[in-house]
Amino acid sequence: MELESLESCLNKHVPADELKEAKRILYGPECKPLEITEDAGNVAAAADFEIAGFEMPLTSNPRKVKIGLIQNRIVESTNAPISNQVTALHNRVAEIAKAASLMDVNVLCMQEAWTMPFAFCTREKTPWTDFAESAENGLTTKFCQELAQKHNMVIVSPILERDEEHGGVLWNTAVVISNTGNVLGKSRKNHIPRVGDFNESTYYMEGNTGHKVFQTSFGRIGVNICYGRHHPLNWMMYGINGAEIVFNPSATVGALSEPMWSIEARCAAIANHYYTCAINRVGTESFSNEFTSGDGKPAHKDFGHFYGSSYVASPDGSRTPGLSRTRDGLLVASVDLNMCQQISDKWGFRMTARHEMYAKVLKKSTEPDFKRDIVYEK
């Protein structure tokens, strides 16, 4: 049986008088519970998903924004007709987005490739490439444009993109939709995993949209998709472009990455003076045909367990508890964007970063005649 969450385990087993101090050390300055409105609670209960809300620490001069993160299982089996799978996921996300709207969420983000099973492990081209859609005018973008207008929310929608203008090639892309319903633009996944069952280079190449930051009515946002979270320079560039919130829509499994999950996005929030939002899907997805991991172990039909645990981290080092490891959920975090500037003024990592020094040596290190600066005893 899967553990429900780290927090449920701590709450159950750590004595009450020590729990507060343990959480301060683990999670930093306290995130206070945010009241779940009765209507939002009722939607979550009826549709059987977790809803959790937190108010993250505030500055003396707050500029508040509410972020919503959705994590979910796939709804239909992986061999159901594609349109049934996509429609079922649209319906599921519409339910959760309704609760987000009842919590006055301003910016909502879904998990990586949210309209499909995470089928890239199979390395089969069909039927999975048929899930790809145009970022600008595909069905899912139209669905999100309606949601954005209806709920007055910015929506970040990570999909498998088919780029019709360039020969129909595929990308792993997040579409950013303004609360007006207009498509603001798109951000493609920069770093493609080649680890374990994550064989995504079979489907698409490293992204070519750089580190775009989108000015929305609710702050400047960037999207660093999944495996990009292992790359500190990738995180850094969104900060250099002025991001105040960076979303990390992901799909990752326990055996591979769980000990890294709570650290990487949180470190990025601290190092770059912005909020980070780590989102992971939930559940175990099975496929009809066996696949191997190229490691001599027996062929198998599933990836293992996607462990959810979505959370938000603040530039002040605090973080929310994670959502469940097993259930669909909506995490609502009320954040204060002025924290980005105040923490930058306090810690001064931009001022002390010495980028000019690193820029030179980094450039040199990519050249074929580069020699490492190692000192040997004579």
Ligand SMILES: NC(=O)NCCC(=O)O
């Ligand atoms: N989707 C994806 O890039 N997963 C790679 C595995 C990981 O980064 O944990």
